Amino acid sequence: MASDQSQIAGVWYPYLSSRQNQAFLTAEAGSLSVVSTEETLLVSDDISAVTITGRVGNIPRRLTFSDGTVFETPDNDAIDRLVFAHRGRRSGWIHSLERFHPRLLVVAVLAIAFTFGIYRYGLPVLVNVAVAVTPPIVPELMAKGTMQTLDATTFNPTELTEEDQTELLEGFERLAVESEYRPEQLKLQFRQGGLIGPNAFALPDGTIIITDELVEMADGDSEMLLGVLAHEIGHVELEHSLKQVYRSAGAVALIMLIGGDIGSGTEDILTQGAGLLALSHSRAQEAEADRRSVEMMLKAGYNPEAIGRFFKLIQEKLHDTSNTSMLSTHPGTPDRLKSVQEYMQELQSRK
Ligand SMILES: [Zn+2]
Structure with a gap:
């Protein structure tokens, strides 16, 4: 033809x-x-x-x-x-x-991938965007509110000796220097835990609280406590509590927040912030914080084995019902012990 x-x-x-x-x-x-x-x-x-x-x-x-x-x-x-x-x-x-139409084809493929991504990963994507646009005042208000509530309902002033406090504060400082935050952005606070018993947790503004009961449970092993604090610094660095609050706030509140409807969106989320303690971290978040704790311990010149000792201690107390609060926020201990040890060996063999 x-x-x-x-x-x-x-x-x-x-x-x-x-x-x-x-x-x-x-x-x-x-x-x-x-x-x-x-x-x-x-x-x-x-x-x-x-x-x-x-x-x-x-x-x-x-x-x-x-x-x-x-x-x-x-x-x-x-x-x-x-x-x-x-x-x-x-x-x-x-x-x-x-x-x-090579460009048209690329655009079509991207559009399909994006739609699929929102459908499949929608909430996590929204959460990350919301975290990125959150002004620093929001985590500060959330932390303040949580602290006030706990001080009014559960906490009592610490009864730890000056010596114990100084030792932990100095170690905390050494870890904070190795974090991605400026050391003054991280604050360690001591409290008697009351209802929440032996525990340590991080608030989204960089405040980390350790209870007298946890210090007593460590029985003089302050390096182990520093391992726990490094883990909490990891949660702060990775903005885990903010992400958890946003996740529980749901897609609608997040879209309002991202869209600039600061009034009602933020209010909803701040009310959620009061329930900060009721939220537990996901397994993936725990694993991330564990890895960061190993890195920071090594850099600060501590032995990350101390983190392993903490997991073993929790396992020993597994049948002790008085410690349920800490156990519920730190699930899957045998797995975590294993991956922390593996990561430790990996980092040490690299040197
Ligand atoms: Zn944790």
Whole structure:
């Protein structure tokens, strides 16, 4: 089928040149040729080797040949006929898509991936966006509110000796220096735990609380307590409590917050903040904080084995019902012990 013998008028540009040469395009048996007005052959290629721009209004079409020369013509209809005739022969819609709308294809694939991503990972994505746009005042207010509530209902002033406090504060300082925060952004506070018993936890503004009961349970093993504090610093660094609060606030509140409806969105979330303690971290978050604690302990010159001792201690107390609060916020202990030990060996073998 020596189909299209007709000539399409246009201009031809030599490689990397803006010099216009009046020329004609001819199509024959699947190949495209450009000839000058003096009938000299300028370039010829198989049509599949020629890049043809898509049709956009009346903008002239550009055909780029494999030698880099360009033929340009305002005759859109003729080019469309040519393309159609070629596609008819080669018959593959994928082929024509790739050929004439590569960007459109990419956009379509991205749009599908994005839609799938929101459907599959929607809430975590929203949570991360919300964390990113949260002004620092929000975690501060959340932490203040939680602290006031706990001081009014559960906590009592610490009865730890000055000595015990100083030892932990100094160790905490050494860990804080190795964190991604400036040391003054992290604060260690001591309290008698009351209802919440032996425990340590982090508030989203960088305040970390350790209870007298946990210090007593450690029975003089202050390095083990520092391992626990490093773990809590890890939670602060990774903004875990804020993420948990936002996760529980749900998609609607987050969209309002991100959309700038600060009034009601923030209010909802701050009320949720009062329930900060009721939220436990996910397994993935615990694992992340565990890894950070190993890194910080090593950098600060402590032995990360101390973290392992803490997990063993919790396991020993597993049947002790008075410690349920801490156990519920630190699940899966045998697994965690194992992965902490593995990570420790991995880091040490790298040195
Ligand atoms: Zn934790």
